[in-house]
Amino acid sequence: MDPLLDRIAERRALLAEQAQRLAKELAEVEAELERIATAEQVVAQLLVEADDGPDGADEHHQSRRSPALVVAHRDEAGGVTDLPAEYQRLMQIVTEEGPAGQGVVCKRVTVKLGLTAEPRHTEGVRVKLKRLVARGWLTESAPDRFTVRP
Structure with a gap:
Protein backbone atom coordinates (compact mmCIF):
# COMPACT_ATOMS: atom_id res chain seq x y z
CA MET A 1 0.00 0.00 0.00
CA ASP A 2 1.14 3.53 -0.66
CA PRO A 3 2.59 5.33 2.42
CA LEU A 4 0.40 8.32 1.67
CA LEU A 5 -2.73 6.16 1.78
CA ASP A 6 -1.51 4.64 5.06
CA ARG A 7 -1.14 8.12 6.58
CA ILE A 8 -4.62 9.07 5.37
CA ALA A 9 -6.11 5.90 6.88
CA GLU A 10 -4.33 6.55 10.20
CA ARG A 11 -5.56 10.13 10.23
CA ARG A 12 -9.12 9.02 9.47
CA ALA A 13 -8.99 6.47 12.33
CA LEU A 14 -7.62 9.11 14.70
CA LEU A 15 -10.36 11.58 13.74
CA ALA A 16 -13.07 8.91 14.07
CA GLU A 17 -11.83 8.13 17.60
CA GLN A 18 -11.77 11.82 18.47
CA ALA A 19 -15.32 12.24 17.11
CA GLN A 20 -16.52 9.38 19.32
CA ARG A 21 -14.91 10.94 22.41
CA LEU A 22 -16.43 14.32 21.62
CA ALA A 23 -19.87 12.80 21.00
CA LYS A 24 -19.70 11.07 24.39
CA GLU A 25 -18.61 14.32 26.06
CA LEU A 26 -21.41 16.23 24.32
CA ALA A 27 -23.97 13.69 25.52
CA GLU A 28 -22.68 14.09 29.09
CA VAL A 29 -22.89 17.89 28.89
CA GLU A 30 -26.43 17.74 27.47
CA ALA A 31 -27.48 15.38 30.26
CA GLU A 32 -26.05 17.80 32.83
CA LEU A 33 -27.95 20.67 31.20
CA GLU A 34 -31.17 18.68 31.49
CA ARG A 35 -30.49 17.97 35.19
CA ILE A 36 -29.83 21.65 35.85
CA ALA A 37 -32.99 22.68 33.99
CA THR A 38 -35.01 20.20 36.05
CA ALA A 39 -33.47 21.47 39.28
CA GLU A 40 -34.25 25.04 38.26
CA GLN A 41 -37.89 24.13 37.63
CA VAL A 42 -38.21 22.37 40.99
CA VAL A 43 -36.67 25.29 42.88
CA ALA A 44 -38.86 27.79 41.03
CA GLN A 45 -41.97 25.77 41.90
CA LEU A 46 -40.92 25.53 45.55
CA LEU A 47 -40.45 29.29 45.62
CA VAL A 48 -43.93 29.80 44.16
CA GLU A 49 -45.40 27.48 46.78
CA ALA A 50 -43.48 29.22 49.56
CA ASP A 51 -44.70 32.63 48.34
CA ASP A 52 -48.29 31.38 48.33
CA GLY A 53 -48.23 30.49 52.03
CA PRO A 54 -50.70 31.88 54.59
CA ASP A 55 -51.06 35.67 54.72
CA GLY A 56 -48.45 37.25 56.91
CA ALA A 57 -46.63 34.00 57.62
CA ASP A 58 -43.74 35.01 55.43
CA GLU A 59 -43.46 38.70 56.36
CA HIS A 60 -40.23 38.18 58.28
CA HIS A 61 -38.59 36.59 55.25
CA GLN A 62 -39.92 39.20 52.80
CA SER A 63 -37.41 41.77 54.00
CA ARG A 64 -34.50 39.45 53.11
CA ARG A 65 -35.63 38.85 49.52
CA SER A 66 -34.29 40.82 46.61
CA PRO A 67 -36.79 43.54 45.69
CA ALA A 68 -36.28 42.74 41.98
CA LEU A 69 -37.68 39.26 42.50
CA VAL A 70 -40.82 40.25 44.38
CA VAL A 71 -44.03 40.13 42.38
CA ALA A 72 -46.51 42.33 44.19
CA HIS A 73 -50.16 41.40 44.55
CA ARG A 74 -52.25 43.36 42.09
CA ASP A 75 -54.24 44.96 44.92
CA GLU A 76 -51.03 46.32 46.46
CA ALA A 77 -49.47 47.61 43.23
CA GLY A 78 -50.04 50.87 41.43
CA GLY A 79 -49.98 49.15 38.04
CA VAL A 80 -48.05 46.84 35.77
CA THR A 81 -45.05 49.15 36.02
CA ASP A 82 -44.61 47.99 39.63
CA LEU A 83 -43.74 44.51 38.36
CA PRO A 84 -40.17 43.44 37.54
CA GLY A 101 -61.38 36.34 26.35
CA GLN A 102 -59.70 33.20 24.98
CA GLY A 103 -56.26 33.72 26.49
CA VAL A 104 -52.86 32.56 25.35
CA VAL A 105 -51.12 29.24 25.96
CA CYS A 106 -47.80 29.07 27.78
CA LYS A 107 -45.94 27.67 24.77
CA ARG A 108 -46.92 30.73 22.70
CA VAL A 109 -45.68 33.08 25.44
CA THR A 110 -42.41 31.15 25.59
CA VAL A 111 -41.85 31.51 21.85
CA LYS A 112 -42.73 35.23 21.96
CA LEU A 113 -40.03 35.64 24.62
CA GLY A 114 -37.54 34.33 22.08
CA LEU A 115 -37.08 30.95 23.77
CA THR A 116 -37.54 27.54 22.24
CA ALA A 117 -40.72 25.62 23.04
CA GLU A 118 -38.77 22.93 24.89
CA PRO A 119 -40.20 21.81 28.25
CA ARG A 120 -37.26 23.31 30.14
CA HIS A 121 -38.24 26.74 28.83
CA THR A 122 -42.03 26.41 28.89
CA GLU A 123 -42.03 25.16 32.47
CA GLY A 124 -40.03 28.16 33.65
CA VAL A 125 -42.44 30.52 31.88
CA ARG A 126 -45.44 28.56 33.22
CA VAL A 127 -44.16 29.05 36.80
CA LYS A 128 -43.98 32.81 36.23
CA LEU A 129 -47.44 32.93 34.64
CA LYS A 130 -48.89 30.95 37.55
CA ARG A 131 -47.18 33.35 39.95
CA LEU A 132 -48.99 36.20 38.17
CA VAL A 133 -52.25 34.24 38.54
CA ALA A 134 -51.58 33.76 42.27
CA ARG A 135 -50.91 37.49 42.63
CA GLY A 136 -54.13 38.46 40.86
CA TRP A 137 -52.63 39.82 37.63
CA LEU A 138 -53.78 37.00 35.35
CA THR A 139 -56.44 34.31 35.33
CA GLU A 140 -56.06 30.78 34.05
CA SER A 141 -59.28 30.53 32.06
CA ALA A 142 -58.56 26.91 31.09
CA PRO A 143 -55.62 24.64 31.82
CA ASP A 144 -52.52 26.32 30.41
CA ARG A 145 -54.51 29.25 28.98
CA PHE A 146 -53.82 32.64 30.55
CA THR A 147 -55.73 35.91 30.28
CA VAL A 148 -55.31 39.32 31.86
CA ARG A 149 -57.61 39.76 34.81
CA PRO A 150 -60.19 42.45 34.06
Whole structure:
Protein backbone atom coordinates (compact mmCIF):
# COMPACT_ATOMS: atom_id res chain seq x y z
CA MET A 1 0.00 0.00 0.00
CA ASP A 2 1.14 3.53 -0.66
CA PRO A 3 2.59 5.33 2.42
CA LEU A 4 0.40 8.32 1.67
CA LEU A 5 -2.73 6.16 1.78
CA ASP A 6 -1.51 4.64 5.06
CA ARG A 7 -1.14 8.12 6.58
CA ILE A 8 -4.62 9.07 5.37
CA ALA A 9 -6.11 5.90 6.88
CA GLU A 10 -4.33 6.55 10.20
CA ARG A 11 -5.56 10.13 10.23
CA ARG A 12 -9.12 9.02 9.47
CA ALA A 13 -8.99 6.47 12.33
CA LEU A 14 -7.62 9.11 14.70
CA LEU A 15 -10.36 11.58 13.74
CA ALA A 16 -13.07 8.91 14.07
CA GLU A 17 -11.83 8.13 17.60
CA GLN A 18 -11.77 11.82 18.47
CA ALA A 19 -15.32 12.24 17.11
CA GLN A 20 -16.52 9.38 19.32
CA ARG A 21 -14.91 10.94 22.41
CA LEU A 22 -16.43 14.32 21.62
CA ALA A 23 -19.87 12.80 21.00
CA LYS A 24 -19.70 11.07 24.39
CA GLU A 25 -18.61 14.32 26.06
CA LEU A 26 -21.41 16.23 24.32
CA ALA A 27 -23.97 13.69 25.52
CA GLU A 28 -22.68 14.09 29.09
CA VAL A 29 -22.89 17.89 28.89
CA GLU A 30 -26.43 17.74 27.47
CA ALA A 31 -27.48 15.38 30.26
CA GLU A 32 -26.05 17.80 32.83
CA LEU A 33 -27.95 20.67 31.20
CA GLU A 34 -31.17 18.68 31.49
CA ARG A 35 -30.49 17.97 35.19
CA ILE A 36 -29.83 21.65 35.85
CA ALA A 37 -32.99 22.68 33.99
CA THR A 38 -35.01 20.20 36.05
CA ALA A 39 -33.47 21.47 39.28
CA GLU A 40 -34.25 25.04 38.26
CA GLN A 41 -37.89 24.13 37.63
CA VAL A 42 -38.21 22.37 40.99
CA VAL A 43 -36.67 25.29 42.88
CA ALA A 44 -38.86 27.79 41.03
CA GLN A 45 -41.97 25.77 41.90
CA LEU A 46 -40.92 25.53 45.55
CA LEU A 47 -40.45 29.29 45.62
CA VAL A 48 -43.93 29.80 44.16
CA GLU A 49 -45.40 27.48 46.78
CA ALA A 50 -43.48 29.22 49.56
CA ASP A 51 -44.70 32.63 48.34
CA ASP A 52 -48.29 31.38 48.33
CA GLY A 53 -48.23 30.49 52.03
CA PRO A 54 -50.70 31.88 54.59
CA ASP A 55 -51.06 35.67 54.72
CA GLY A 56 -48.45 37.25 56.91
CA ALA A 57 -46.63 34.00 57.62
CA ASP A 58 -43.74 35.01 55.43
CA GLU A 59 -43.46 38.70 56.36
CA HIS A 60 -40.23 38.18 58.28
CA HIS A 61 -38.59 36.59 55.25
CA GLN A 62 -39.92 39.20 52.80
CA SER A 63 -37.41 41.77 54.00
CA ARG A 64 -34.50 39.45 53.11
CA ARG A 65 -35.63 38.85 49.52
CA SER A 66 -34.29 40.82 46.61
CA PRO A 67 -36.79 43.54 45.69
CA ALA A 68 -36.28 42.74 41.98
CA LEU A 69 -37.68 39.26 42.50
CA VAL A 70 -40.82 40.25 44.38
CA VAL A 71 -44.03 40.13 42.38
CA ALA A 72 -46.51 42.33 44.19
CA HIS A 73 -50.16 41.40 44.55
CA ARG A 74 -52.25 43.36 42.09
CA ASP A 75 -54.24 44.96 44.92
CA GLU A 76 -51.03 46.32 46.46
CA ALA A 77 -49.47 47.61 43.23
CA GLY A 78 -50.04 50.87 41.43
CA GLY A 79 -49.98 49.15 38.04
CA VAL A 80 -48.05 46.84 35.77
CA THR A 81 -45.05 49.15 36.02
CA ASP A 82 -44.61 47.99 39.63
CA LEU A 83 -43.74 44.51 38.36
CA PRO A 84 -40.17 43.44 37.54
CA ALA A 85 -39.32 43.93 33.85
CA GLU A 86 -39.59 40.24 32.93
CA TYR A 87 -43.09 40.08 34.41
CA GLN A 88 -44.07 43.30 32.62
CA ARG A 89 -43.02 41.59 29.38
CA LEU A 90 -45.17 38.55 30.26
CA MET A 91 -48.15 40.81 30.90
CA GLN A 92 -47.56 42.58 27.58
CA ILE A 93 -47.43 39.30 25.66
CA VAL A 94 -50.57 37.92 27.31
CA THR A 95 -52.38 41.19 26.57
CA GLU A 96 -51.29 41.30 22.92
CA GLU A 97 -51.44 37.60 22.03
CA GLY A 98 -54.54 36.42 23.87
CA PRO A 99 -57.61 36.72 21.61
CA ALA A 100 -60.41 38.52 23.41
CA GLY A 101 -61.38 36.34 26.35
CA GLN A 102 -59.70 33.20 24.98
CA GLY A 103 -56.26 33.72 26.49
CA VAL A 104 -52.86 32.56 25.35
CA VAL A 105 -51.12 29.24 25.96
CA CYS A 106 -47.80 29.07 27.78
CA LYS A 107 -45.94 27.67 24.77
CA ARG A 108 -46.92 30.73 22.70
CA VAL A 109 -45.68 33.08 25.44
CA THR A 110 -42.41 31.15 25.59
CA VAL A 111 -41.85 31.51 21.85
CA LYS A 112 -42.73 35.23 21.96
CA LEU A 113 -40.03 35.64 24.62
CA GLY A 114 -37.54 34.33 22.08
CA LEU A 115 -37.08 30.95 23.77
CA THR A 116 -37.54 27.54 22.24
CA ALA A 117 -40.72 25.62 23.04
CA GLU A 118 -38.77 22.93 24.89
CA PRO A 119 -40.20 21.81 28.25
CA ARG A 120 -37.26 23.31 30.14
CA HIS A 121 -38.24 26.74 28.83
CA THR A 122 -42.03 26.41 28.89
CA GLU A 123 -42.03 25.16 32.47
CA GLY A 124 -40.03 28.16 33.65
CA VAL A 125 -42.44 30.52 31.88
CA ARG A 126 -45.44 28.56 33.22
CA VAL A 127 -44.16 29.05 36.80
CA LYS A 128 -43.98 32.81 36.23
CA LEU A 129 -47.44 32.93 34.64
CA LYS A 130 -48.89 30.95 37.55
CA ARG A 131 -47.18 33.35 39.95
CA LEU A 132 -48.99 36.20 38.17
CA VAL A 133 -52.25 34.24 38.54
CA ALA A 134 -51.58 33.76 42.27
CA ARG A 135 -50.91 37.49 42.63
CA GLY A 136 -54.13 38.46 40.86
CA TRP A 137 -52.63 39.82 37.63
CA LEU A 138 -53.78 37.00 35.35
CA THR A 139 -56.44 34.31 35.33
CA GLU A 140 -56.06 30.78 34.05
CA SER A 141 -59.28 30.53 32.06
CA ALA A 142 -58.56 26.91 31.09
CA PRO A 143 -55.62 24.64 31.82
CA ASP A 144 -52.52 26.32 30.41
CA ARG A 145 -54.51 29.25 28.98
CA PHE A 146 -53.82 32.64 30.55
CA THR A 147 -55.73 35.91 30.28
CA VAL A 148 -55.31 39.32 31.86
CA ARG A 149 -57.61 39.76 34.81
CA PRO A 150 -60.19 42.45 34.06
